[in-house]
Amino acid sequence: MSTGVEAGVLPATAPASVPRRAGLGLGHLRRLALACVLPALLVAVWQVTTAGRPYSLIPPPAEVWAELRDLAIGGVNDDAFSGTLWTHLAASLSRVYGGFALAAAAALPLGLLIGRVPLIRALLDPALQVLRPVPVTAWLPLAMILFGLGPRSAFFLVFLGAFYPILVNTVFGVRSVEPRLFEAAAMLGCTGPAQFVRVVLPAALPSIFTGLRLGLGFAWVVIVVGEMTGVQTGLGAIIMEARQLSRTEIVICGMAVIGVAGFVSDWLVMQLGRRLLAWSPNHG
């Protein structure tokens, strides 16, 4: 048989790595600069409208920055909040990732089954779809009754927030697997439940990853609501407490930390996805 080298094929070595390496130079700096334009503008407007006005309800950037340093390492105000940032961040992180992990553990197998088994779809899908439009905030009172005041309610609300994006995208991914691939697997000797692991899961992985990204995003969105349930620590708790004390600079610090933490965790998921989905022409 001939060597099989034909014209018009892409190089077989990971093609994505080439442009990425080239982008580390000028292109990388350019992207970073462009990304900073909008934040810089916002801070400028914030500075102009708040600085030097003693009765401004919104503290100027410099004051928030000082507060952030105090929250992180202390030594500025030396009050009850000084140096507590890491405790709160750790508490929120554990709830976000704990609730998210639980949501993924429940939504992934459920999504695979609903997508693939008609009986289970008929049994579960309608009820789940009716519950889906109910906002997480509406669950708050019920969560507090069911799980009491404290971290378990927060955990439950984060779970709810992350559950549906993962479920819906998993079901979608499973339903859009090309039927041909099941035929190919069957004629190669892979039938029945084995197809879940060997065909359904990998073929649905791009959608599942979209679901996981959205789910983790929602987990960060609902963490503030989740920590309104009377927990002592957490970024949501510190925001609620600072609000009651009119410490708006702490509220803004909490918002900024949530934003950065959510961004970093999304970036981590994307890196993982890029690695696992290197095969897909739309990812990697």
Added chain:
Amino acid sequence: MADPTIPILDMRAVSKTFTAGGRRTEALREANLTVSRGEFVCLLGASGCGKSTLLRVAAGFEAPTAGQALMWGKPIAGPGPSRGMVFQDYGLFPWLTVRDNIGFGPKARGRPAAEIRDIAERYIALVGLQSFADAYPHQLSGGMKQRVAIARVLANEAEVVLMDEPFGALDAMTRERLQDELLDLWSRTGLTILFVTHAIEEAIFLADRIVMMSPGPGRIETIHPVALPRRRDVSSPAFNDLRRMLAAQLHSHHAPRAAA
């Protein structure tokens, strides 16, 4: 395993009717066909003649509505590794490299990892894709994808290779090259091949026997043995005589429809 007196494939009065949305379509009516071990048989016909349906019944993807589909004298109950299928749209697993696509069958059947690796290497070499062993399907040309699809079926020890217009989506040069490669592979391995095509020339070039099918409802019309010596010369008078005869037969299938 094989009793030489029993045909490897035996289709006995196979009929297939599809029902969709309350409408019944008779795709295949009472098709009779036996294929002996090592034979290269082409199913030739216009669209709607039931050639793909017959192939899918042999694969086990469709159960016959009436009649019997047998392999080595036993009813075909479903798809299985003994009958490998090569699809026109390849059906490769996009998340697996060439190596892992070829190793899919042995892995699904629980072979040890070292053996899977050896098998994959052997069949990668057989289809000449050594330098693309770690490439993903989307990085390959159509001809290379089809080589992988053939290799993965052979790596799984298929006795019968069922091919559904496998070269239909390829450009003419690649198609001719793959036809040559397939014949070479067939003559070296003693495979049995059932090959669906609507291209007369392809059927004459490849087949020991050509099964001419006609539409409305799909059925087997005639079976033509091809006695030309291999490798066949597509410009020889004998080749052209056969082509002309088959073309006339194929066009007669269209004529009544065009008049209607």
